[in-house]
Amino acid sequence: MAPEKGLPDQLKAFYRQMLLIRRFEERAGQLYGMGLIGGFCHLYIGQEAIAVGVQSIKQTGDQVITGYRDHGHMLACGMDPREVMAELTGRAGGSSKGKGGSMHMFSTEADFFGGHGIVGAQVSLGTGLALANKYRKNGKVAFVYFGDGAANQGQVYESFNMAELWSLPVVYVIENNQYAMGTSIERSSSETHLYKRGASFRIPGEEVDGMDVVAVREAAARAAEHARSGQGPYILEMKTYRYRGHSMSDPAKYRTREEVDLVRKTRDPIDHLQDILLNDHGVEEATLKVLDGEVKQIVADAVEFARNSPEPAPSELYTDVYLEASR
């Protein structure tokens, strides 16, 4: 793909978004440690380039859906960091009024359809979003994210079959971070090249360096074009890595510290983009420092909001169970 116009500006925007996700997640981890966030909390640190790169080609009305490692996707959808953080702390100002928590968040305004806690469920649901797009002939595409763990769920293949059979406008983004909780891809999957998993359904797939936001964006553009033009689903296998454990309570003893350090030192998506900005585009270090400062301020503000937002009123316990039927 030829260099795009205004590329440095766009790359700076990517840098800022990725940094926002990382700083947000680090802070979420800290709030979890302080007991302000409860339950399960799955951090996206290390995988930032994927949500940012894919969603950079999202058009208004295109839908995004993912599993429970969802904070990054929401921020990349443009959801307010305050309401995401306040949902993590279970407060009334959260995107689900504190009733969903880390794994169950939604924003119809931002075309974000969750936030699903059942591994693989989002693949069928996201394919259904694509079915609705085709039904309405609205030209929209559903971006459906799932991990290497979910890739072994049966409903993924049921969905692949129907998506190709009916030429549904869906892009499947497999975030292969190498570990399904504690089980490495080699120990869980007979075919470890997950982009080939659509082959028996005739769905094209490609492997992408998920640590390179530009490569992610270019691949997502190809995939979305394929889906939007009526040619059906497309699979992108993003090779990535999560730095933290599966959830906050995972000591991650199934891999060595050296393995994690090597990825951090040599493949970090944010460092990589920083090098490109500084060395290839002549962006001043001071410019990036300003971005860093802005991002820190946004996250600090989100934390402040999430700590001070009140808990949901007890009267909220029984709301949002049913909608009133009009007769």
Add this chain to the structure above:
Amino acid sequence: MTDILMPALSPTMEQGTLTKWHVKPGDSVRAGDIIADIETDKATMEVEAVDEGVISEILVADGTEDIKVNTPIARLAGGLAPVLATPVVEVQAEPPAAPAIPELVVTTTEPLQLGPTTRVTVRDALRDAMAEEMRRDPDVFLMGEEVAEYQGAYKVSRDLLQEFGPDRVIDTPITEHGFAGLGVGAAMAGLKPIIEFMTFNFAMQAIDHIINSSAKALYMSGGQIKTSVVFRGPNGAASRVAAQHSQDYSAWYAQIPGLKVVAPYDAADAKGLLKAAIRDPNPVVFLEHEMLYGLDGDVPTDPDWTVEIGKALVRRPGSDVTITAHSRMVGLAIQAAEQLATMGIDAEVIDLRTLRPLDHDTIVNSVRKTNRIVSVEEGWGSMGVGAEVVARVIEHAFDDLDAPPTRIFQADVPMPYAANLEALTLPTVESIVAAVRAVCYR
């Protein structure tokens, strides 16, 4: 100066052991650097720095045990981020009581206002309901196995493909988990799918989407995600199809907040309730019965006529005993009541029609009048519909009871194939008559 606090590393951790520091005073750290190992009751975890700065002081030595969560363990100088102090603990007011069951209002059963009617089977009434609602609302569509070209495995969707075309009457592969998920996803996008299961036995493959993806979506999105979807198909025991094809799921679904659960008996209710279910903004599990598909009945022709979900129907008024039933068991209960009348026992038969929300008032009011109750259901008794009905009667009309409440239900075994054993498994008119006579002491 920022305090580094003892972190909670699992949902249940209250204290832990600081096994090893990886930094010492004077060391510079960046966010993400590993600074210490902490051992919990479950595992040893690495703790990362969240801020950048210089470690100015270590407050807790290597090997210290039983350090409470949120105790300062070190100090960091030059951290740019705001100091995060001990969390604010907010005092939660007492949770509110569940919405009170409304005060009982004594109602009389009014004659059905049907308008002009036509005589059709339950099967065609269901088809007509879908056709009328699909004409009324372009967002309504039907999907399932054999619903289009084959015209429905039980012919319930006969002629719908011809009228509405393949975009709105969609044949799926045999893939219940997948197509239920697609249907719920399409509903999340605002469409109003009718998901047909060839039978509810196969919906067990899909039950995760019915409950986790659909019933809970509105609540866990704080009211944002609506899934107006009808899951429908035959439920319960057909004839001689044995264990895996003969199960009543009424109680399973009726337990789930966020779902409505409907189980009609006759053709008019089949049509009126299915139309209401399709229009309902909530997910509705609509339990049909294969043995009732051929049953004739008078059905209103007015396309705007619906039956309200959540209202039971007194099928036969009576003064001596209340019999509750739903779906196919309503027919048995009516026959039993007719036999009982010849013995001088005047039974009131209540067709529950909706299992969630259950029409509490109609049941309790009836028992206050009759002082006796027999509940009848096709499914297993343990934790069943009858258990719920009887519990409510005991809670709300205990002093009105003149006899212990009684339940009639399927034998507590998987459905056998042999004709004689199958017959021994299911409730019968005779078993209902015997139970009623027992509670009437006659």
